[in-house]
Amino acid sequence: MTAPRQTLDWTDRLLELDVGPVAHGGHCVARSEGRVVFVRHALPGERVRAVVTEDGGGSFCRADAVAVLTASPDRVEPACPWAGPGGCGGCDWQHASPAAQRQLKAAVVAEQLARLAGIEREVTVEELPGGPLGWRTRMRMAVTDDGRPGLRAHRSHEVLPVGDCPIAAPGALLPVLERSWTPTAEVEIVRDAAGEVHAVELFEGERHPELGDGTAHERAAGRAWELPAEAFWQVHPHAADAVVDAVLEGVGDLEPGACAWDLYGGAGLIAAPLAERVGAVGTVGTVGSDGCTGSQGRVVLVESDPAATAAAGECLADLPAVQVVRGRVEKVLHGLPGPPAVIVADPPRKGLGRRLAGELARQGAARIVLVACDPAALARDVAALAEHGYALAGLRAFDAFPMTHHVECVATLLAT
Ligand SMILES: C[S@@+](CC[C@H](N)C(=O)[O-])C[C@H]1O[C@@H](n2cnc3c(N)ncnc32)[C@H](O)[C@@H]1O
Structure with a gap:
């Protein structure tokens, strides 16, 4: 079926949507007047009121659920006050129970395999120890115009001064939040397995080490590892x-x-x-x-x-x-x-x-x-x-x- 030609910009329009399946990218799929709407902050099976945040210009647009009219049993209260419409873009599923998040991800992996590789397969996403919070050992923060570190809003350059982030590893952000940074810079943060925080300020193409000695100490595969904090390591x-x-x-x-x-x-x-x-x-x-x-x-x-x-x-x-x-x-x-x-x-x-x-x-x-x-x-x-x-x-x-x-x-x- 050919997508209907889009003449009016839907941005800021309020829609009532029946939310369909999850899609890759942290949103679900809904339809309105023949157009696909990728809706964030919603869950499959919900009925929501959503504001269009971006008109894709063709057959799709993006929206944020701003009111839940019929909630999914998987819905929970987000652990972070910055999660939700207009909030921090770092998390997509704070409003879903951890078990439901794994099911959503399993559905995405299965759907991608089916659609892009023609493989039908049951997928299970396994939980790692430690729970859904306090796991992120590597993180990049942006800096506000007045020098405060923060995180960017979803698909935006706006920097939100979020303070400590509940998914960050304990202690990872405290020394970063305690000081000011060059306005509009970015800060690369690593909290290693020894608990030491390493931070580098990135500004105008240059890297300036600011916290820690730059050597991350990690443990994995039965071995001790010492590596430059900027080298890849699982988060x-x-x-x-x-x-x-x-x-x-x-x-x-x-x-x-x-x-x-x-x-x-x-x-x-x-x-x-x-x-x-x-x-x-x-x-x-x-x-x-x-x-x-x-x-x-x-x-x-x-x-x-x-x-x-x-x-x-x-x-x-x-x-x-x-x-x-x-x-x-x-x-x-x-x-x-x-x-x-x-x-x-x-x-x-x-x-x-x-x-x-x-x-x-x-x-x-x-x-x-x-x-x-x-x-x-x-x-x-x-x-x-x-x-x-x-x-x-x-x-x-x-x-x-x-x-x-x-x-x-x-x-x-x-x-x-
Ligand atoms: C996802 S990480 C995996 C690292 C390692 N396997 C691990 O688990 O710690 C990908 C690595 O590929 C490196 N890399 C990126 N592009 C590459 C390329 N074209 N050829 C070789 N290495 C590359 C990156 O520097 C990074 O260390």
């Missing part, structure tokens, strides 16, 4: 272990002496336990230098961020089977030692993309394990790998970002 304190367990489950048993690739490897969180799987005891000299042909196994970690590769070099110094390659995956792929028995890929939010997925498939690995924080990118990558003979065999999903619409997935694909 939820229990996510790193959950991801590692799911990846190892996906990797399965590896032949001693096998070669594994850990693409987008960061500081080596996944490479470390993989090294133990491939029989990584021995010295560097026993490993073949131009391929995975030595009697010892090898894990090839590829990462573009020099801070992360430096940390990997130090944190994994006791694991000589790990070879750290600094570079962009798409550039260095063809020169890597191989062939890999298994490829683990944990790309940034946009995923692998069709072309790189095809190139990975051509390496002939028996398994590809994908870690993804965007279900749409995951579904597109799964679809691209399926074109090259890889079938989705396992999927774990974790609520690693409670109160937000984000979800962390680990998918295992087997060569057919």
Whole structure:
């Protein structure tokens, strides 16, 4: 059906909506006069009064539910006074019970797989320990015109001086809130596992360390990690272990002496336990230098961020089977030692993309394990790998970002 031509701008219009299913992005789908309305602060099955916040110009617009006429049984009072219409854009589901949030995310992952990869599958989103609040160990704050740190309103540049944030890890924001910052700057905050807060002010393209010594101390995969605070690390304190367990489950048993690739490897969180799987005891000299042909196994970690590769070099110094390659995956792929028995890929939010997925498939690995924080990118990558003979065999999903619409997935694909 062709969408009706839109002539009038609906912005600020008040609508009464019957709210339909959840959609990717932290909103639900409703319809009004033939147009799709993406409505925030509502839940499936509710009847709400909503104000249009943005007219998409075509067949859709965006709206905020401002009054709930028939409430879902899953609705709860938000834990944060800044959640809701016109409020902070950091959380999407403060008004849903934690169990309902996981069901909403499971529905989104299932819907993306069905729509983008043609795969019908039941999805369960697993809870991580610690509850829905006090989990965020990494956060970026904006700064108001008068130097106060705050968080941005949804799809807006407006900075709300929220004070302490209930999803932030305990103590993460206090030293940041106690002082003033350069107006309009941004502040990158890390609270590490030792409880130390590191903060860097970002202003006019420059980074100015302001709090902490810049070295984050973390614990995961049975090891202690020391890494530059700006290097990637999972935001939820229990996510790193959950991801590692799911990846190892996906990797399965590896032949001693096998070669594994850990693409987008960061500081080596996944490479470390993989090294133990491939029989990584021995010295560097026993490993073949131009391929995975030595009697010892090898894990090839590829990462573009020099801070992360430096940390990997130090944190994994006791694991000589790990070879750290600094570079962009798409550039260095063809020169890597191989062939890999298994490829683990944990790309940034946009995923692998069709072309790189095809190139990975051509390496002939028996398994590809994908870690993804965007279900749409995951579904597109799964679809691209399926074109090259890889079938989705396992999927774990974790609520690693409670109160937000984000979800962390680990998918295992087997060569057919
Ligand atoms: C989602 S993080 C995963 C890191 C690691 N696997 C972990 O769990 O800690 C993605 C990583 O990919 C790196 N990265 C981004 N683009 C890249 C590229 N084109 N090639 C290699 N690494 C890249 C980032 O610096 C980041 O460390």
